[in-house]
Amino acid sequence: MSKAAELANLIGNINAGGxxxxxxxxxxxxxxxxxxxxxxxxxxxxxGYNTIDRMxxxxxxxNAGRFTMSQSTDAPTGFANSLKFECTTADTSIAxxxxxxxxxxxxxxxxxxxxKGTSSAKPFAVSFYVKGNASATYSCELFDGDNLRQVQxxxxxxxxxxxxxxxxxxxTTGVLDNDSANSFLIIFHLHGGSTYTSGTLDSTWATFxxxxxxxxxxxxxxxxxxTFFITGLQLEVGQNPTEFExxxxxxxLAKCQRYYEILSAVASTNSLTGPVAVGQDIAGRKAIGPYxxxxxxxxxxxxxxxxxxxxxxxxxHSFVFSTGTRSTSGSSTTSTDIGEADGLEGDFNIVVDGEx
Amino acid sequence: xxxxxxxxxxKDGSTVINYQTKIDGVWHSVPLDPANRHYAEILKQVKxxxxxxKEAE
Numbered sequence: 178m179s180k181a182a183e184l185a186n187l188i189g190n191i192n193a194g195g196x197x198x199x200x201x202x203x204x205x206x207x208x209x210x211x212x213x214x215x216x217x218x219x220x221x222x223x224x225g226y227n228t229i230d231r232m233x234x235x236x237x238x239x240n241a242g243r244f245t246m247s248q249s250t251d252a253p254t255g256f257a258n259s260l261k262f263e264c265t266t267a268d269t270s271i272a273x274x275x276x277x278x279x280x281x282x283x284x285x286x287x288x289x290x291x292x293k294g295t296s297s298a299k300p301f302a303v304s305f306y307v308k309g310n311a312s313a314t315y316s317c318e319l320f321d322g323d324n325l326r327q328v329q330x331x332x333x334x335x336x337x338x339x340x341x342x343x344x345x346x347x348x349t350t351g352v353l354d355n356d357s358a359n360s361f362l363i364i365f366h367l368h369g370g371s372t373y374t375s376g377t378l379d380s381t382w383a384t385f386x387x388x389x390x391x392x393x394x395x396x397x398x399x400x401x402x403x404t405f406f407i408t409g410l411q412l413e414v415g416q417n418p419t420e421f422e423x424x425x426x427x428x429x430l431a432k433c434q435r436y437y438e439i440l441s442a443v444a445s446t447n448s449l450t451g452p453v454a455v456g457q458d459i460a461g462r463k464a465i466g467p468y469x470x471x472x473x474x475x476x477x478x479x480x481x482x483x484x485x486x487x488x489x490x491x492x493x494h495s496f497v498f499s500t501g502t503r504s505t506s507g508s509s510t511t512s513t514d515i516g517e518a519d520g521l522e523g524d525f526n527i528v529v530d531g532e533x
Numbered sequence: 534x535x536x537x538x539x540x541x542x543x544k545d546g547s548t549v550i551n552y553q554t555k556i557d558g559v560w561h562s563v564p565l566d567p568a569n570r571h572y573a574e575i576l577k578q579v580k581x582x583x584x585x586x587k588e589a590e
């Protein structure tokens with residue numbers, strides 16, 4: 178994009194109520210943060226988060242196709258990373274309910290600047306970079322989860338990195354809740370059965386109808402040669418997409434940690450036990466913590482239980498957790514070592530998941 | 534995928550403080566917060582009749 182065009186877009190968006198810094202409501206659009214893992218294989222049937230933070234898979238349990246999802250260093254100029262899909266098991270006999278969707282869920286409180294559902298509603302500008310092993314067509318959808326409304330546009334993938342710019346109209350129907358729940362989604366449809374492809378694409382905001390969501394798309398699962406790369410994802414107020422808003426890595430990480438983080442408790446190098454306070458509750462169970470999150474969570478998160486020894490040479494105990502939005506504390510599931518104030522034996526991680 | 538859910542009682546022995554939940558083979562502590570996606574999914578599956586919350590042994 179030329180500087181003149183970029184400036185014109187920015188001015189247009191400012192006039193439409195957007196523009197400026199912090200204009201991108203997508204978190205981790207440059208695909209730089211991957212706290213869970215940088216690669217996951219054998220995906221295809223289970224929804225959820227696997228690699229790159231905030232990027233969620235929505236899949237049908239009957240999908241026959243399988244793929245690997247990873248954080249790639251193949252990226253357009255100015256980017257270090259992309260999200261990569263590689264098909265590992267093809268599926269050319271597509272059942273009606275099959276689907277492969279990549280999505281980001283957005284809190285309602287982060288969408289208020291779009292004034293959706295009001296007479297002052299703003300248009301939506303979406304931009305991203307994509308690439309594949311061959312030509313393909315997929316669908317990009319904006320979905321209002323509070324009011325079950327939707328709009329889609331198709332985009333093309335080639336063997337070269339291509340910047341896609343999509344403009345979606347404002348929607349004067351359906352106010353988004355101003356809370357920390359899942360209100361709005363951007364969804365990429367990469368594979369879909371007739372349940373999602375038998376209708377007519379919604380070029381303007383319309384009431385939820387599965388049949389319209391992925392009309393005219395290719396199938397990512399049509400060959401084991403198939404790849405799909407995406408990065409530089411941006412959603413902003415305005416009529417025209419602007420250049421991707423880069424931000425420092427630590428800022429993106431902090432944004433991601435509102436939804437997921439790993440607290441690493443490292444053992445002291447000059448003692449036998451970890452540096453973590455251990456107390457004892459009235460039932461004889463050992464209490465550990467509190468552990469304060471680096472970033473306040475949007476809601477009370479799920480905590481993966483841990484197993485660790487108490488004091489040197491002690492047996493391993495399992496700990497369960499009580500959680501709040503700012504901290505968590507653990508308690509052993511069994512009574513042990515009454516009367517002592519011990520440390521924990523060795524390093525361990527506490528996985529905190531407050532994702533949408 | 535949620536595989537198993539067991540009630541976790543607090544110190545009074547009668548108040549459920551969270552659900553011990555096996556997700557993709559790993560046990561987790563899931564708070565009773567409707568805004569928590571795992572708790573919401575548990576409630577959904579219980580309502581649909583595909584999941585039963587077990588008592589602690």
